[in-house]
Amino acid sequence: MPTSLAQPASVIPRAPDGATRPEFTDEEIKLIREGADGLMGTMPARFYYDEALYQWEVEHILKRRWLYVGAWDWAEKPGDYFTLTMFGEPLVITRDEKGQLHALVNVCRHRWSQVVPDGRGNKHVLVCPYHRWSYNLDGSLRGVSVEDIPGLQRSRCALPQVRVEEWNGLVFINFDPDATPLAEELRDLDEIIRPYGLATFRSAGITTYESDWNYKFSFETGYEAYHHAGIHAERILESMPPASHAPMAFGKTWGIYAYTAPPEMMIPEFIHPYGPPPWMSDEQLASPERAAIFVGIYPNFISFLQPHQISTITTQHVSAARNISSTTIAMADWALRRPGAAEQVAGDIQFMKDVQDEDTFACRALQHGVRSSFNDRAILHPRFEGQMTHYFNWFLDQFLGAA
Numbered sequence: 001m002p003t004s005l006a007q008p009a010s011v012i013p014r015a016p017d018g019a020t021r022p023e024f025t026d027e028e029i030k031l032i033r034e035g036a037d038g039l040m041g042t043m044p045a046r047f048y049y050d051e052a053l054y055q056w057e058v059e060h061i062l063k064r065r066w067l068y069v070g071a072w073d074w075a076e077k078p079g080d081y082f083t084l085t086m087f088g089e090p091l092v093i094t095r096d097e098k099g100q101l102h103a104l105v106n107v108c109r110h111r112w113s114q115v116v117p118d119g120r121g122n123k124h125v126l127v128c129p130y131h132r133w134s135y136n137l138d139g140s141l142r143g144v145s146v147e148d149i150p151g152l153q154r155s156r157c158a159l160p161q162v163r164v165e166e167w168n169g170l171v172f173i174n175f176d177p178d179a180t181p182l183a184e185e186l187r188d189l190d191e192i193i194r195p196y197g198l199a200t201f202r203s204a205g206i207t208t209y210e211s212d213w214n215y216k217f218s219f220e221t222g223y224e225a226y227h228h229a230g231i232h233a234e235r236i237l238e239s240m241p242p243a244s245h246a247p248m249a250f251g252k253t254w255g256i257y258a259y260t261a262p263p264e265m266m267i268p269e270f271i272h273p274y275g276p277p278p279w280m281s282d283e284q285l286a287s288p289e290r291a292a293i294f295v296g297i298y299p300n301f302i303s304f305l306q307p308h309q310i311s312t313i314t315t316q317h318v319s320a321a322r323n324i325s326s327t328t329i330a331m332a333d334w335a336l337r338r339p340g341a342a343e344q345v346a347g348d349i350q351f352m353k354d355v356q357d358e359d360t361f362a363c364r365a366l367q368h369g370v371r372s373s374f375n376d377r378a379i380l381h382p383r384f385e386g387q388m389t390h391y392f393n394w395f396l397d398q399f400l401g402a403a
Contacts, residue, residue: 020052022399031377032392039382040389043396045375048214048367054320058087060402061299062317063175065253066182068301069093069314071203071330072169074120075101079137082120084316085324086173092116092126093164093171096137103164103173104139109157126159135159169199169330170301170312186297188251193295193305195279201310201330205349207356211325213367215300215315218325221359221366222294222302222313223391225259226384231362235355239265242384248293250390257387259292273344274335277307296387298394308335311352321367327356 024044031041047053067086074082075095083092083106090106092115104126108115113130116123125142126135132145139159144152163174165182168190172182183190211218221227225245228236240259248258261271268276271291292306304311309331316324329352331345369375380388 020050021056022047022053024396024399029396032389032396036377040380041392042378042380042388043216043392045370045372045378047395048216048370049321051320054214057399058317061398063087064179065176065299066165066172066174066179066185066297067299067315068170068172068297068312069103070171071201071312071328072166072171072199073203073330074171077122079122079124080120081116081123083116083118084314085318087175087317089162090114091162091173093173094126094137094139100138101164101166101171102138103162104135105160105162107159108133109141109159110144115159168193169201172301185253186251189249189254189256189295189297192249192256193293196305196307196310197279197332198305198310198330200333202333202336204309204329204331204336204345205352206326206328207353208324208326209356209360211315211323211360211363212321213323213363214321214370215317215323215325217363217366218313218315218359219296219300219302220388220391221362222304223255223257223296224385224388225257225294226381227362231358232355235358239270245294245384247387247390248290250387253394254295254297255387255390256296257294258290259294261291272307274308274332274338274341277332278334280307296391298391299398308332309348327352 027036028044030036032043035041047057069084069086070082070093074080075093078095078097078099081092081094083090085091092104092106094102094104096102106115107113108128108130110128110131110133113128115126115128115135124137126137128134134142135158136142139161141154141157163177163179165172165174167182167186174182225240226242228240229242239262241262244262245257245259248256250256265271272285276285292304295301295303295305300315302313309329311327311329314326314328318324329349331348335341336345380386
């Protein structure tokens, strides 16, 4: 009989569904949908620490959404790869000889050894170190060491794959084979950010840390500027006060709020520190609007985007209150070519790390406080946190509408 060592590569197994299905009171739903006493509310506190609820969220929401995992130039050339672990699944993102990306389960189909060591690199063949079974960059089985196995169905021994899409230079994965294509889902957002040319931005710096808090806190901290008055009071408040930010645009699965520079900050050295972006018209260069925008793609992509740079956060999900995260910065190619760019970029990288250190303090404080039995509701500032309501309504829709 033919020997079969694996399920078909197109089948993505799901964890046993023994988690707790979330329930909401009418009051909790009303706080998110309509508010109370004229003020909008957030997701209930338990959704930031309850492990059973989180596991249900993983299987019914997170594994069915597009999740940001890195930048295009982390796997730029044929053979380039980078690894990650998502929900306990070891994955390797590869770019094959045709330039196509693949998100492969990084586990040998023979005896379950990790195939590619953690990190980044370039390999034209993926070789398992245990018995030296080898795989092509698209995950197909290339060879069995020592001697062939009679009757082995090679097509059933390919490395399983999850879906992967590269959108504007950003790489996303999805565990759901039936999910709407990312490009289709973000068509309207694409119209807004296309002029920036993100697909040409190059990675410049990264800081990786264990984020011992719920991943939503990372997103939420980046999705409002109200915390500039507290966490970033000395570093950012003067130049980027809460009042200089406002909601800009929303889609079904995304939102943007924009920063308009205060009059005293409307100087070229501040707005365009690397010189005028070549794609901007004179009218755009003279406008204080959209000096920067904050782009969120639900559930876990948050970014700070300026014409010359984008800062983002990746999250490798582990549990309700522990993940591995990286804050990254990428620079526009035209900015990198400007005289003196190297020194400026070094300063921007350090600034990114300093801001993240402050946000790390904030997220840890949130996780420490969120378990209090007195947390019956949280209040959103109607002027400075308005975009958060769109995000919380999206989350509520996902929970209530999940199969």
